[in-house]
Amino acid sequence: MKTLQTYSDLDAADQGAVIALGNFDGLHRGHQAVLKQAQAIAENLGAPLGIGLFRPHPYRFFKPGAAPFRLMTPRVRAQVMAELGVQFLYEIPFDEALRDMDDVEFVDTVLHRGLGIRHVVVGEDYGFGKNRCGNVESLTRLCAERGIGVTAISPVGLHKLYGKYGSTEIRKALQDGDVFHAQHMLSRPWQVDGVVQEGQKRGRTINFPTANLDFGDLVRPKFGVYVVEVRIEGETEWRPAVANTGSRPTVDGEEARLEVHLLDFNRDLYGQLIDVRFRSFIRAEKKFESFEHLKTQIMRDADGARAVLGLAR
Incomplete structure (x- = not known):
């Protein structure tokens, strides 16, 4: 083209x-x-x-x-x-x-x-x-x-009850966390792409390193946790992952961002271009009492993502 x-x-x-x-x-x-x-x-x-x-x-x-x-x-x-x-x-x-x-x-x-x-x-x-x-x-x-x-x-x-396929309707679905309906209207999973940014590396301290992306001018989906898949530039494989979208309230974050943890993966992705496609919404964003409570929930989220994707623990 x-x-x-x-x-x-x-x-x-x-x-x-x-x-x-x-x-x-x-x-x-x-x-x-x-x-x-x-x-x-x-x-x-x-x-x-x-x-x-x-x-x-x-x-x-x-x-x-x-x-x-x-x-x-x-x-x-x-x-x-x-x-x-x-x-x-x-x-x-x-x-x-x-x-x-x-x-x-x-x-x-x-x-x-x-x-x-x-x-x-x-x-x-x-x-x-x-x-x-x-x-x-x-x-x-x-x-x-x-x-x-x-x-x-x-x-x-x-259907007449659901209205037309339109960009406005897809934005609304994403803001509601309804990635299934967004995917249907798009005919493909909604996708975010960008270069992995260096963050505060808090995830590494609990063995859940994340690849961090800025949304840029993309619409912000409902803040929370999603099942996603990740493709690294130069590869064709889509890797299973769990992602958090939001302002990270537990660690006093402010700017909305996308944090992706690839399951059973330990390579450094800083500076690499990746694609993230959204598969399922798990839960809304929540502030936890402590970092330990957050760690426990992240482990549950990862298990939930494995279950959705049909992966063995």
Whole structure:
């Protein structure tokens, strides 16, 4: 997959794609439905498949001080896109100039003369342009005038009672600790990745060393203990682990972080890139009376993780 971080002065070889247009945070089942339609059209036209999204996310642009909310890092997003057959990722810079474009200018400057797309696929509720002045109706009309096809996709969901698959719904599930429902909506376990940071090494004193990660701009899941699996960069194996998310109240921690203890593993991971995928919620975060009480509970949590993963003690 080739990533392009501009819509201006592209080579002819980087134009002419069929694109799915949106934010695509999470690349969940709803996004995949849009992408699948785009892929079918691309194959029919003999054109490459692309995704157009905005960098930074418009929400972050308009609310720079907002709480972390992303569902995936750019690295994980690129991996999933490649697995889904995307050939071009167009990261459209969201700046003051783009913010001030109305629907006509956006279609003409970005989609037509910039990216030179042949067809665009969006969700039926897609809004764009300054103050969201554009919608699917205006997108269809403006693109038709420039020889670009438009397809709008209805929201996809599990059932009328549960609503659509959406990034907002997945964030809510994670904040509730419902990693099962989040996994269903994503079509894969929710994943956090990052370079292992050096911590206070308290876990080593009780024979439970942890690999510590910062969440960055990722949404914070419900604070507590989870069954997770870990993949170390350069390896394909997913290793069983138990993770704590939260502010570590027993040791007066403040900043939210992810602490992962790999089961039956004793290698040093400082400075290494790892992926952590969430499998099951065990319990909520709790402050213990002493470090000894915490140690006892951690041992129970590790046994619980082994049971969930079907591992012998």
